[in-house]
Amino acid sequence: MRYEAPKSLDQAVALLVAEKGEARVLAGGTDLLVQMRTDVVEPALLVDIKGIAELREIKDEAGGFRVGAAVTGAELKEHPKLKAMWPGVVEAANLIGSTQVQGRATMGGNLCNGSPAADSVPALIAAGAKACIVGPQGRREVAVEEVMLAPRKLSLAKGELIASFLLPARPPRAGDAYLRFIPRTEMDIAVVGCGVCLTLDAKDVCTAARVSLGAVAERPLLVAAAAAALVGSTVDAAALDKLDAAARAACRPIDDKRGTKDYRIKVAGVLARRATQIALERARKA
Numbered sequence: 001m002r003y004e005a006p007k008s009l010d011q012a013v014a015l016l017v018a019e020k021g022e023a024r025v026l027a028g029g030t031d032l033l034v035q036m037r038t039d040v041v042e043p044a045l046l047v048d049i050k051g052i053a054e055l056r057e058i059k060d061e062a063g064g065f066r067v068g069a070a071v072t073g074a075e076l077k078e079h080p081k082l083k084a085m086w087p088g089v090v091e092a093a094n095l096i097g098s099t100q101v102q103g104r105a106t107m108g109g110n111l112c113n114g115s116p117a118a119d120s121v122p123a124l125i126a127a128g129a130k131a132c133i134v135g136p137q138g139r140r141e142v143a144v145e146e147v148m149l150a151p152r153k154l155s156l157a158k159g160e161l162i163a164s165f166l167l168p169a170r171p172p173r174a175g176d177a178y179l180r181f182i183p184r185t186e187m188d189i190a191v192v193g194c195g196v197c198l199t200l201d202a203k204d205v206c207t208a209a210r211v212s213l214g215a216v217a218e219r220p221l222l223v224a225a226a227a228a229a230l231v232g233s234t235v236d237a238a239a240l241d242k243l244d245a246a247a248r249a250a251c252r253p254i255d256d257k258r259g260t261k262d263y264r265i266k267v268a269g270v271l272a273r274r275a276t277q278i279a280l281e282r283a284r285k286a
Helices: 009-018 032-037 073-077 080-085 087-093 107-112 120-127 224-230 237-250 261-285
Strands: 002-004 023-026 045-048 058-061 064-068 130-135 138-143 148-150 161-167 174-181 192-200 206-214
Touching: 009 023, 009 045, 009 130, 009 161, 023 032, 064 080, 073 080, 073 087, 080 087, 087 120, 087 174, 087 192, 087 261, 107 120, 107 161, 120 161, 120 174, 120 192, 120 206, 174 261, 192 261, 206 224, 206 237, 206 261, 224 237, 237 261
Parallel strands: 002 045, 023 045
Antiparallel strands: 058 064, 064 161, 130 138, 130 161, 174 192, 192 206
C-alpha cells in the first residue's frame, strides 16, 4: 500500500485519477482504518486529505456556512455561530463514536463510508445541505441525499472526492433537530435516525419542512410525504399523526441483530414525532 498526503485538492485528484488499483481517501479514518485492519478493504493507495487547508475550514458563505469535509466533529462543536444556526447538524456529527473519536471523525468520512445508518447524513439532508464534489472535470454541487446510492456505493466518479458541505442560510423562525435510537446509551450504530428542519410564519404555521430518515432503507431517505404532512399546519396532533404515518410508509428496512423490520418502522414514526417537536421549539425561539 502507498500512502500520500497531498497539500492541495489538485494533487489529491491527480493521485486518485492516476491510481490503477483501489484508492481510498483518508479524512478521519475512524471507519477506514478499522476496515483495513480487518481486511474488509485493501487499498493500493491511501490519500490523506487532512493536510489540505481548504478541507479543514469553516467559512461564512451566502449567509450560511461552508464546512470542509475534513473538519472534525469536535471542531464543529466548538464553532458557536454554526452551532447556533444548525444545532441538529452539530449534534448529529457529535454522535459519531466517543469523545476521542469525535476528535478525528468527519462528516465527509461519515457520508463517504456509505453506511445507511450514518448519523450526520440525515441531519445534513434535513438542513438542505449540498456537497461540493471535486474531480478531474472540476467542481460540482450535489444535494447530500443524492451522494449515497446504496451501502458502500456512492455517486462519485473515479478521481472525485467531497471537498466541503454548504449549509444554507437558515430562514427566520426555522429550527432543526436530529435524533437516533440505539440499543445502548452511547457509541452504537443507529437502529433508526431522523433529521427534521422546519420553518414557521408569524402565526406558527409551518411554511416549509424537510424530513430525513436513516437506517431504514439502503440509503438515507428524504421523505417528502412526511414534510408535506407538516406544511400548512401548526404542527398539531393531527399533523404529527400524518407525519408518523408518512415516516413509517417510507421505510424499507432489513431485519438484523439491532432490530426487526417492524420494530424499525415503528421507531421511525416515533423519532419523526420527537425530532419534529424539538425542531418546532427551536423554530419558535429563533
